[in-house]
Amino acid sequence: xxxxxxxxxxxxxxxxxxxxxxxxxxxxxxxxxxxxxxxxxxxxxxxxxxxxxxxxxxxxxxxxxxxxxxxxxxxxxxxxxxxxxxxxxxxxxxxxxxxxxxxxxxxxxxxxxxxxxxxxxxxxxxxxxxxxxxxxxxxxxxxxxxxxxxxxxxxxxxxxxxxxxxxxxxxxxxxxxxxxxxxxxxxxxxxxxxxxxxxxxxxxxxxxxxxxxxxxxxxxxxxxxxxxxxxxxxxxxxxxxxxxxxxxxxxxxxxxxxxxxxxxxxxxxxxxxxxxxxxxxxxxxxxxxxxxxxxxxxxxxxxxxxxxxxxxxxxxxxxxxxxxxxxxxxxxxxxxxxxxxxxxxxxxxxxxxxxxxxxxxxxxxxxxxxxxxxxxxxxxxxxxxxxxxxxxxxxx
Amino acid sequence: xxxxxxxxxxxxxxxxxxxxxxxxxxxxxxxxxxxxxxxxxxxxxxxxxxxxxxxxxxxxxxxxxxxxxxxxxxxxxxxxxxxxxxxxxxxxxxxxxxxxxxxxxxxxxxxxxxxxxxxxxxxxxxxxxxxxxxxxxxxxxxxxxxxxxxxxxxxxxxxxxxxxxxxxxxxxxxxxxxxxxxxxxxxxxxxxxxxxxxxxxxxxxxxxx
Numbered sequence: 001x002x003x004x005x006x007x008x009x010x011x012x013x014x015x016x017x018x019x020x021x022x023x024x025x026x027x028x029x030x031x032x033x034x035x036x037x038x039x040x041x042x043x044x045x046x047x048x049x050x051x052x053x054x055x056x057x058x059x060x061x062x063x064x065x066x067x068x069x070x071x072x073x074x075x076x077x078x079x080x081x082x083x084x085x086x087x088x089x090x091x092x093x094x095x096x097x098x099x100x101x102x103x104x105x106x107x108x109x110x111x112x113x114x115x116x117x118x119x120x121x122x123x124x125x126x127x128x129x130x131x132x133x134x135x136x137x138x139x140x141x142x143x144x145x146x147x148x149x150x151x152x153x154x155x156x157x158x159x160x161x162x163x164x165x166x167x168x169x170x171x172x173x174x175x176x177x178x179x180x181x182x183x184x185x186x187x188x189x190x191x192x193x194x195x196x197x198x199x200x201x202x203x204x205x206x207x208x209x210x211x212x213x214x215x216x217x218x219x220x221x222x223x224x225x226x227x228x229x230x231x232x233x234x235x236x237x238x239x240x241x242x243x244x245x246x247x248x249x250x251x252x253x254x255x256x257x258x259x260x261x262x263x264x265x266x267x268x269x270x271x272x273x274x275x276x277x278x279x280x281x282x283x284x285x286x287x288x289x290x291x292x293x294x295x296x297x298x299x300x301x302x303x304x305x306x307x308x309x310x311x312x313x314x315x316x317x318x319x320x321x322x323x324x325x326x327x328x329x330x331x332x333x334x335x336x337x338x339x340x341x342x343x344x345x346x347x348x349x350x351x352x353x354x355x356x357x358x359x360x361x362x363x364x365x366x367x368x369x370x371x372x373x374x375x376x377x378x379x380x381x382x383x384x385x386x387x388x389x390x391x392x393x394x395x396x
Numbered sequence: 397x398x399x400x401x402x403x404x405x406x407x408x409x410x411x412x413x414x415x416x417x418x419x420x421x422x423x424x425x426x427x428x429x430x431x432x433x434x435x436x437x438x439x440x441x442x443x444x445x446x447x448x449x450x451x452x453x454x455x456x457x458x459x460x461x462x463x464x465x466x467x468x469x470x471x472x473x474x475x476x477x478x479x480x481x482x483x484x485x486x487x488x489x490x491x492x493x494x495x496x497x498x499x500x501x502x503x504x505x506x507x508x509x510x511x512x513x514x515x516x517x518x519x520x521x522x523x524x525x526x527x528x529x530x531x532x533x534x535x536x537x538x539x540x541x542x543x544x545x546x547x548x549x550x551x552x553x554x555x556x557x558x559x560x561x562x563x564x565x566x567x568x569x570x571x572x573x574x575x576x577x578x579x580x581x582x583x584x585x586x587x588x589x590x591x592x593x594x595x596x597x598x599x600x601x602x603x604x605x
Contacts, residue, residue: 324462343469350484352447354462355469357455376463384465 021051021092021099022076022085026115027149033110036138036301043124046149047115048072048107051091052099054155060391061155062097063146064106065163065170067368068238068295069287071114074106075099080114080286089370096379101391102159109170110145111137111295113288120221120288131290132218139166139302143173147181159389160382162186164367165334166295169194169302172342175323176304176315184322184385186378189331189367191338192312192345193303198333201241202296205234209289218290231289232280239279244330244363248272312345319346322388323353324381326367326374333364354381410435412491412517412601415575415583417443419515419603424486427451427511429473430493434461437468449485451476474498477506485511491601494518496550501563508569508604517601520576522556522594540579541598557586557594564604573603 025048032042049072054061064074064087075091077084091097091104108116111134119134126133150158161174161182168190175185194202209215212230216223252272256262259269268274308314323346327339336357346353358373360366367374413436420426424446428437431450434457440446450468452458461468473490474497488511490503495518497503507514519541520526529537536546542554555563557576564571574588576597583601586593593600 322467344479347469347479348481350481352449352467353469354458354467356459356462357470358459359455373459373463377459380463380465387465 020053022049022073024049024072024115027107027152029145029148029152031148033141033145033148035135036140037136039135041110041117041135041137044110044117044145045115046107046110046117046145048105048149049074049076051075051104051106052093052102054103054153055391058155059157059159059389060101061103061105061150061153061158063150063158063161063174064091064104065146065161065167065174066106066109067163067165067167068299069235069283069292070167071112072106072108073114075104081282086368090375090378096375097382101386105149105153107146107149109142109295109298111142111291111298113291116145118288119218119290119294129219129221131221134290134294136297136301137294138298139169139173140177142298143170143177146170146174147178150181157181157183159391160184160186160385162188162378163190164188165190165364166299168334169299172304173302175319175321179316179319179321182321183389184324184381186324186326186381187339187342188326188374189328189334189364191334192305192315192342194300195338198241199300201237201333202300204237206293206296208233208237209293212289215289218293220289226284227289228281228284231284231287231292232277234289234292235283235287236276236280239276241333242363242365244332244361246330246361247363250361251275312341313348316346316349316351319349319351321351322381322385323351324377325353325355326377327355327357328360328362328364328366328371329357330361331364331366410491411577411581411583412599413439415601416440416489416491416515416517419573420444420446420487420489423447425449425484427480427485427488429477429488429490429507431461431466431468432457434464434466434468436489436491437461437466438464441466473503477503477510480510482509483512487511487513487515489515491515491517492519495552495554497553500553500555501567504563504569504604505567508567512605513572514569514604515601516560516604517599518555518560519551520557520594520597520600521554522558523578523598524595525598527595539598557588557597557600558591560600560602561588564602569604571602572605575601 027046032040033044034040070086073085074087075085093100108114111118119130123130161171163171168187171185171187175182209230212227214225215227255271257271257274262269304315305312325339327336343355356377417439426446426448428450431452437448451471458468458470488507494500525539526537574586575583576586576593577583578598
């Protein structure tokens, strides 16, 4: 082959790879989404991104579930913030989750504000934004919508479903609600139920939003305003729970922000104050306050054992899924005992489960950071699961 | 891509791993308790195509196992076997660990509950070298297989082959097979009640059911 021909071939394959990497799609459902609350949502759409290609057997699909304030832009630069995708270091061509080999799907949750139907959308019955007339959704509803997306994509079952925090809740929900459709599962930094403490923090956030006079009982769009202050405070409070005391101490300590001494006032004297304010104010540019209310509520309602008379193990009965549960030592939002509870339940039904606790001082957010041990765990688990499923190398 | 198996060069020193691999049947469901870095599980997966799981106390060992593709959880043989259902495994394996557990009797009971068979290996405290060490030096025995001082050793419940046979009788456990060996020898089938083996063998492995 001449060098020109080689060049052309490689250029063609590059183009193909680019076309299949991070493409944004929208699924407009032709049937309503039945909700746990008893009501239903129609019409509804799911915004999702895909990376890589589905193989001929349709057996190499990986579903990534995002956390509370994340979105479908998992492995491509975020079009709103311009920042790298939230797991871009983990997922991509030749990376730990290799998109040359796997077909990766990430969808925005129903109730969200990045393209999937949520409270900011127009209620077809009134012609005005849903706001609080949007039905309350649950983790189960989010997962049911994803299952409808998979039906639409004609993907019978997932090679793997993974996610952290709320994404981890969705992973667990998948393994219970659609146990025959999940070959392997990686719930990370999560729990099978939301704890009282976590509900408490969410309630603080919601009350901050509702106390903002620009919230207008949820109808802020009709008033052409936004409860930015309330949402920023909600984000600030939540952000503290994503970090850890040692991480805060190392990063900020009691250091002052651009000054030599305290000002005897209420300016952001301390670096940590300035940092939190920044976190709060940048968040309001990219997130809808009502979505925040709905999604935090969905997490609060999550309790996998609720339908199994409190016996978590019964939820996993007869599971053939291979599990790998991951927690981080300094995560106090979803501490290791929450993961152990899942592992214990899986053991009780003799499920195939691994459990790794990773030493980190980064708190809950560790799952989003480049933790080599997390990558090694995910890589080892995915690799052996791929072997068990007979997934060889997939030509890109 | 090749499966990332750990090197097996040091296996010659762990005859019990090779022996356990020989005993386990093809395709069996196996739980390896105290699986360390997963040497035995990798060996069993490769040689006997087992459905293998591991339980390991050190988080560092667990993480290494999972990164190499094994299904392993962090846990303690003394307390964490309770969550497994009855007869969940064909074989439950405990190599060179029973003497370090707090409640060996309870552990053996649990092994027999969750496994159809239990494979247990341990250093024989009645080996002549151990006896001689205590007799001559008047100090807690230190031998090649028991190499740590009394205050550093994790071994808190050492036993002899005869002690172990007594425990099996106590528990009503059936001894299907017993093997014994010293250092570089190949393990050989042994009459568990043999006084000679109890004196001459450095290690023993029992298959119970």
